[in-house]
Amino acid sequence: MPNYLCENCGFTDSLDKNLYFCPKCGDPLTIHYDNSELKAKFSGIGVWRYSDVLPVNKDKSVSLMEGHTPLYKSLRIGDSSGVKKLYIKNEGMNPTGSFKDRGMTVAITRAIEQGFRSVLCASTGNTAASLAIYAARAGIRGYVVVPDGAVALGKMAQARAAGAYIVKVRGNFDLALQIVKDYAKNSGDAYLVNSVNPFRIEGQKTVAYEIVEEIGVPDWITIPVGNAGNITALWKGLNELKRLGVIDKMPRLLGVQASGASPIFKAFINKSKTLEPLSSPNTIATAIKIGNPASWRRALKSVRESGGIMAEVSDEEIVRAQYMLSSKEGIFVEPASAASVAGFLNASRDGLISKDDVVVSIVTGNGLKDPDSVGRFENHEIIIGSDENALRSVISQ
Numbered sequence: 001m002p003n004y005l006c007e008n009c010g011f012t013d014s015l016d017k018n019l020y021f022c023p024k025c026g027d028p029l030t031i032h033y034d035n036s037e038l039k040a041k042f043s044g045i046g047v048w049r050y051s052d053v054l055p056v057n058k059d060k061s062v063s064l065m066e067g068h069t070p071l072y073k074s075l076r077i078g079d080s081s082g083v084k085k086l087y088i089k090n091e092g093m094n095p096t097g098s099f100k101d102r103g104m105t106v107a108i109t110r111a112i113e114q115g116f117r118s119v120l121c122a123s124t125g126n127t128a129a130s131l132a133i134y135a136a137r138a139g140i141r142g143y144v145v146v147p148d149g150a151v152a153l154g155k156m157a158q159a160r161a162a163g164a165y166i167v168k169v170r171g172n173f174d175l176a177l178q179i180v181k182d183y184a185k186n187s188g189d190a191y192l193v194n195s196v197n198p199f200r201i202e203g204q205k206t207v208a209y210e211i212v213e214e215i216g217v218p219d220w221i222t223i224p225v226g227n228a229g230n231i232t233a234l235w236k237g238l239n240e241l242k243r244l245g246v247i248d249k250m251p252r253l254l255g256v257q258a259s260g261a262s263p264i265f266k267a268f269i270n271k272s273k274t275l276e277p278l279s280s281p282n283t284i285a286t287a288i289k290i291g292n293p294a295s296w297r298r299a300l301k302s303v304r305e306s307g308g309i310m311a312e313v314s315d316e317e318i319v320r321a322q323y324m325l326s327s328k329e330g331i332f333v334e335p336a337s338a339a340s341v342a343g344f345l346n347a348s349r350d351g352l353i354s355k356d357d358v359v360v361s362i363v364t365g366n367g368l369k370d371p372d373s374v375g376r377f378e379n380h381e382i383i384i385g386s387d388e389n390a391l392r393s394v395i396s397q
């Protein structure tokens with residue numbers, strides 16, 4: 001049987017209990033399989049294709065067909081940066097429009113297995129949307145705790161449409177996470193499905209399995225980093241594939257934060273063993289506006305083990321990459337997702353990523369979630385009168 005493992009201090013325990021954090025050192029727990037438990041027999045499509053390496057019962061899965069997202073070959077961004085083999089893994093094509101669904105299908109399945117009637121999360125928006133929709137699918141109650149006034153419109157609409165209870169806090173995401181962590185510690189009536197829940201990580205690791213099945217092992221994978229669950233999951237998936245003998249080399253990871261919310265980047269460049277949390281993170285990429293990321297230690301470990309780096313990008317670079325993705329590739333993503341491509345552009349410009357490298361940039365959320373951010377793009381809107389000649393003058397310009 002797989003068991004809980006603390007990668008920081010080595011604590012282990014059985015999956016019979018519902019644990020999130022290590023009772024000894026406080027780090028989020030991981031689910032560990034020994035080598036005889038890892039099986040490389042995959043069948044079906046999407047997240048549940050990998051059910052042999054998921055710690056829940058596939059037959060009882062609460063699923064909306066998550067995963068199996070498109071991996072596009074870049075047609076223009078790669079070329080313009082000189083890197084011929086850039087691929088974009090579009091996680092915005094998941095059922096609720098973000099990668100969270102990979103983890104949520106597994107976490108909600110676990111909640112049902114354990115008999116919970118309520119699930120809970122803190123969120124910058126996408127986890128809330130995903131929780132709400134999957135709770136609706138499962139027929140249980142969803143509670144989402146969000147920073148008041150700091151969540152993109154589309155995400156709030158999804159949570160509300162799904163009938164979730166929306167609790168707004170006067171503070172940022174870090175405060176919301178602290179509140180739900182305290183609640184989950186002291187009350188056992190709602191299952192916490194933030195990425196500090198190790199079952200979430202299990203679902204999210206399947207993105208690594210998909211990439212490897214699609215194109216083998218790239219030289220680099222770039223990924224946006226907020227609370228740092230997703231980079232942890234990606235690295236876990238890659239490690240399992242190596243242990244399974246499916247792959248014999250590892251990619252380097254480029255974890256990208258927004259410069260107004262980049263405590264993990266700062267710890268990386270300072271070669272620090274501790275994290276200096278930010279009390280007032282700020283970025284246009286509201287999904288990753290996080291000052292005290294829960295999985296910072298595992299993110300640093302992943303990047304360092306891979307021989308990769310943490311980077312930060314400015315809001316201007318994020319918006320530029322977002323507009324490039326939509327206008328030059330036909331891939332409309334939300335700002336946090338574009339951080340991944342902005343990080344790629346800087347790294348290839350600086351020669352860190354070389355021209356012959358195979359690169360996968362993971363884009364994490366759909367652009368429709370955050371319509372306001374488009375206000376920063378070039379604007380080609382023109383108002384004309386009612387006659388055809390006015391239209392002719394626009395088209396012939």
Ligand code: F0G
Pocket residue numbers: 098100122123124125126127128195224225226227228229230231287288334336337364365
């Ligand atoms: N990209 C998007 C679109 C996100 O919504 C998030 C996180 C990330 C990247 C970063 O992933 O936190 O695992 O490092 N969103 C969380 C939420 C915090 O509440 O929806 P991470």
